[in-house]
Amino acid sequence: MADIKDPENTLLLETSKGAVVIELLPDVAPGHVARIKELAREKFYDGVVFHRVIDGFMAQTGDPTGTGTGGSDKPDLKAEFSNVPHVRGTCSMARTQNPNSANSQFFICFGEAPWLNRQYTVWGQVVSGMEAIDQLKRGEPVREPDRIVSMRVAADA
Structure with a gap:
């Protein structure tokens, strides 16, 4: 288990893997971090599937409908693009063509994805357990997908 430096800004993600x-x-990305923590504290992500998992690219989740078209009932977020690169373990928000359309869906990168840099909002980095993400079932959509069992802010755990 990782050494948790700041429990208020650490997520404990329990997956089926x-x-x-x-x-x-x-x-x-202060706005996006606040949203992720808010949804985690509401247990929004519990039971949500990894609906889109592309080998060598990323694993996407955060849609309660499991289709890739859903989100929370909260308003979409304004983009917070940065110079933080998309590398292995980067957590970033999914969105539509509209840069200000991120809501609850996010993805975790399996490797470098430089074409996403400054185009998607990076809000976190996996510091341990990337092997669990590596084991997620692949597909677009995934048949019998893996899921988030629970997602908590470490300060609350």
């Missing part, structure tokens, strides 16, 4: 620890980046 194992535990993942995500360090949040409030200095980089």
Whole structure:
């Protein structure tokens, strides 16, 4: 398990493949970090599937409908693009063509994805448990997908 430096800005993500620890980046994307923590505290993500998992690219989740078209009932977020690169373990928000359309869906990168840099809002980094993400079933959509068992802010755990 990772050494948790800041429990208020650390997520404990329990997946059907194992535990993942995500360090949040409030200095980089304060609005998105606040939203992720708000939804985690409401248990919004519990039971949500990884509906889109592309080998060598990323695993996407955060849609309660499991289709890739849903989100929370909260308003969409204004983009907070940064110079933080999309590398292995980067957590970033999914969105439509509209840069200000991120809501609850996010993805975790399997490897470098430089074409996403400064185009998607990075809000966190996996600091342990990436092997659990590596084991997620692949597909677009995924048949019998893996899921988030629970997602909590470490300060509340």
